[in-house]
Amino acid sequence: MAEDGHIRALRILETLAALHQPAALKTIAERAGLPSTKAYRVLRDLQDHGYVDHIGRRGYRVGARAVALASLVGPRPALLRRARPALVRLAAETSETASLQLRSGAHRVMVLSADPPGTAAHPIAHIGERSPLTSGCAGTAILAFLPAHQVDDVLLAQPSQAARTDVPEQLAEIRRRRYALSRSVNHRALNGIAAPVLDPDSGHALGSVAIAGHASRLSDPVLHRLATPLLAACAELGAHLATVLGPSSSVRLESLDVTIQDVLDVE
Structure with a gap:
């Protein structure tokens, strides 16, 4: 069964949270088991909604909205x-x-x-x-x-x-x-x-x-x-x-x- 886009986004976010940050796109994609192009699209969507921050060439890190969510459900x-x-x-x-x-x-x-x-x-x-x-x-x-x-x-x-x-x-x-x-x-x-x-x-x-x-x-x-x-x-x-x-x-x-x-x- 094909993976739902929302589940894929959660998987990317969980993968990023487990990495030393900022993390490179290639590293995130490999750890999540996704092609870089697909991982990039998911990261862009997460970035647009504040769940991920893009730190230029240094890569990505967990964004403020994800941290706030964690404080509510943790x-x-x-x-x-x-x-x-x-x-x-x-x-x-x-x-x-x-x-x-x-x-x-x-x-x-x-x-x-x-x-x-x-x-x-x-x-x-x-x-x-x-x-x-x-x-x-x-x-x-x-x-x-x-x-x-x-x-x-x-x-x-x-x-x-x-x-x-x-x-x-x-x-x-x-x-x-x-x-x-x-x-x-x-x-x-x-x-x-x-x-x-x-x-x-x-x-x-x-x-x-x-x-x-x-x-x-x-x-x-x-x-x-x-x-x-x-x-x-x-x-x-x-x-x-x-x-x-x-x-x-x-x-x-x-x-x-x-x-x-x-x-x-x-x-």
Whole structure:
């Protein structure tokens, strides 16, 4: 079936958002799997409506209208307000950085983090950081708790991972112990542990919480010991995420809406 023009535009916009920007037309077209001429026409339409900016020879970047739309349909301020105390407590209890990740298609995106008290400002990752669900503990903790057909879709989007014969075994092990480990995967010399934040009704992952720090501090025995406070934090956050992101969220969103001033007060 031919791809609808609106779907093609969304695919181009999502592709651009995942690239280092400004991004060249050729790069966008290749990543989106479209001829350059067709990608150019879509980008021009998006540009005309403010969703994409053209920066001359440097290429294209996401436009202000797309950013504004993301702020409306993205995680609600109430979610961040409710999630922050749990992350702050987890960071204080473990003396390491704790972060909340949400799923975005075949990727995970960091939306909130907390450092342990008394530490110097040395962020190990940044809000908005995006990586495949197949890479690192924060992603695989989500992937292992998705419906089987969604796991298949994610792996098809990552051909090198789909070809690995150990992936089913790896995901089964994560489901068995309820958390995932990673060692210097997305960041050199950083180890981590992550667990899924599950929808209480479906049991499927809405996101994950990760604890990460320097490999010299977080050996495997230490990571396994951190599982207890991590799983407790995930259990606390599950109901909060479900009210905003779960299948029944639409009937409960109105009571969670807050003004922009509430967002400023959170920071």
